[in-house]
Amino acid sequence: MSQVPAQISTLSMRELRDDPLKLSIEIDQAFQSTGCFYLTDHGIRATAVTRAFERECSGLMKALLNVLDVSAAHLGLKVNKSLARCHTGSNFTFSCIHYPDVRARPRPVQMATHQDISTASFVFLDSTPGLQVADKGSTTEVTSSGVEQTADFIPVMPVETAIVVLTGFHMQRFVEEWSSAFHRVCIDHPAGSPALEPLERYSIAFFAAADEGTTISSQDGETFSVDESLCKNRKRIYREVPA
Numbered sequence: 001m002s003q004v005p006a007q008i009s010t011l012s013m014r015e016l017r018d019d020p021l022k023l024s025i026e027i028d029q030a031f032q033s034t035g036c037f038y039l040t041d042h043g044i045r046a047t048a049v050t051r052a053f054e055r056e057c058s059g060l061m062k063a064l065l066n067v068l069d070v071s072a073a074h075l076g077l078k079v080n081k082s083l084a085r086c087h088t089g090s091n092f093t094f095s096c097i098h099y100p101d102v103r104a105r106p107r108p109v110q111m112a113t114h115q116d117i118s119t120a121s122f123v124f125l126d127s128t129p130g131l132q133v134a135d136k137g138s139t140t141e142v143t144s145s146g147v148e149q150t151a152d153f154i155p156v157m158p159v160e161t162a163i164v165v166l167t168g169f170h171m172q173r174f175v176e177e178w179s180s181a182f183h184r185v186c187i188d189h190p191a192g193s194p195a196l197e198p199l200e201r202y203s204i205a206f207f208a209a210a211d212e213g214t215t216i217s218s219q220d221g222e223t224f225s226v227d228e229s230l231c232k233n234r235k236r237i238y239r240e241v242p243a
């Protein structure tokens, strides 16, 4: 299992629960730089893809959103509405993805650069690397294709005890400084390893979107409906990589 890369911080859910303010700066830095951090001490058994898994992830997500509310208020960020109050779990989904053996593929990009259609997501990784997040400081682009072409991407290496947290497309509607994590999946043989070894990958992504009927007024007076946005963007966001 790989070491945690220096650019992605690791935060303990136990510490966050014990003192929601203790790691506010770290949360803010992670969300403003990549929109991504490792969450350890989370208590989820990732192998159980069952109702219990959904329940456990929902509980953890709601606890984390509570912490984010407290942190954002503490930091004096532009908060438009409480994350915890708008995410009761009625719009949480998850998907398990199998990336088949990539030996025969002409290029390593398995999932194009995108933002999740959620407010925040958890990603459970297996031991095959592939997930990468854009360093927001390396680009001024705000579209997936623009970010893909211009940004530096940071590998989010699998860490056995951690779930990956990503900001989703709607996070910025709640906390204006916290834009979404642009990310992609590129599975390739590490330099020097035999290219004919089978290389497949599994991941589980848990997406937390706000409850149906949620509307948010931003500080410049714009009113935003989560339902309309979800409908409009579900089709658009998972775009094809151009040939």
Ligand SMILES: O=C(O)CCC(=O)C(=O)O
Binding pocket: 095, 097, 111, 116, 123, 125, 130, 131, 183, 185, 202, 203, 204, 205
């Ligand atoms: O497979 C992964 O690591 C990420 C999956 C993902 O980004 C997604 O399902 O939206």
Ligand SMILES: [Fe+2]
Binding pocket: 114, 115, 116, 183, 205
């Ligand atoms: Fe994603």
